[in-house]
Amino acid sequence: MKPSFEVVEPSFGSSFYYSKYVENANNMAHLWHYHPEIEMVFVNGGAGKRQIGSHVSYYTDGDLILIGSNLPHCGFTDTNTGNKNETVIQMKPDFLGDTFLGLLEIKGIHELFDKAKAGIAFGAETMLAVGDKIEMMDDQPPFERLLTLLSVLKELELANDYKILNADGFSMEMQVQDNDRINMIFNYVKDHFQDQISLQHVAEMSSMTVPSFCRYFKKITKKTFTHFVNEYRVVHASKLLAEKPISIANISYESGFNNFSHFNKLFKEFTGKSASEYRNELKSVIK
Secondary structure: OOOEEOOOOOOOOOOOEEEEEEOOOOOOOOOOEEOOOEEEEEEEOOOEEEEEOOEEEEEOOOEEEEEOOOOOEOOOOOOOOOOOEEEEEEEOOOOOOHHHHOOHHHHHHHHHHHHHHHOEEEOHHHHHHHHHHHHHHHHOOHHHHHHHHHHHHHHHHHOOOEEEOOOOOOOOOOOHHHHHHHHHHHHHHHHHOOOOOOHHHHHHHOOOOHHHHHHHHHHHHOOOHHHHHHHHHHHHHHHHHHHOOOOHHHHHHHOOOOOHHHHHHHHHHHHOOOHHHHHHHOHHHHO
16 A cells, blocks of 8 residues: 555646645545655644654644655644644745756755755744744735745745754655555554554565565664654554543553553653653643
């Protein structure tokens, strides 16, 4: 099962796509997809899960991300996110034209697009600086909207509060066979993380021996397969802790852990705090 290819058409009269959704109207969290367009997503408020490439994490109080060309990802909002709006901008890497991108004044934006190949999440300071600009584009005519987008991209280029989401060297731009194989693995984990996942079974699905599969997965994602699965489960547990007032023991089981003490140990390793400490810090989110 491969990620679906999304066809993106520019907005009328524009060289890029722009759409602003109220609350969770863009409910694509269950779809694992990719497209050649670079994607900027601004989630105004709320908390949710992001999966971009092999990176899985939980965001709180909104999100601003830049996703590179053909980097598979899931949607970022659902009925539990609690956001006000979600704005999505999608642009081809050369939407400004090769000559324009070659200008000295634009060089930094070209480098920003290059960094986005691994996915970029920006911090609260940058979200505050550009969030209103991104949302006001909804009411602008095409020319003013383009100027605003260039202004936003320039601020993202100069931002210091950002995190590259996938490890150095990670890239989904590989041979077709590798792309299909790693996406099949990601989809399998996404659909079965609540169950016991057999390394032997996943290796067989990939037409590899277990040692070969382990080396292959580590080479492509810079993570062991076990680390990736545990990370996915902990992030899902983080989401449940923020959204569902159920016991931590039940959350551990719903996240695929059949050993509560093992869950507690891994949760602290990944987040730096216990599940109860994490929940206490997010009381405002689950009210």
